[in-house]
Amino acid sequence: MKYPAQSPSVRRRVRAHRAMALAALHSDTSLKTRIARFRHHAEAARRLERKDGVK
Template sequence: MKHDPALSPSAVRQRAAAHRAMALAALRADSSLSVRLKRYSAAMARARALEAQEVAL
């Protein structure tokens, strides 16, 4: 599957929101604290990167 790097601003916002939701879900997962924190941090980093990309558009 080829990824299209030119997303519309609304699509970027939706993806960022999805990553924020994944981050919160990671905190509630049935995993060890270190795993939950690692997943949360990764998802929030993606959300922040998408939001920064949206500002640049």
């Protein structure tokens, strides 16, 4: 287990945001939109990790 302090629901949300970030990079939209979506979801994953006490 990579982050033992995290609850299973938080780990699922982090994984989901990471998956959405990668999917954003492969979407059929402009580069500006893809990067904005990627950054949004990557930051959400980082925020969840910090909130749950993982560094």
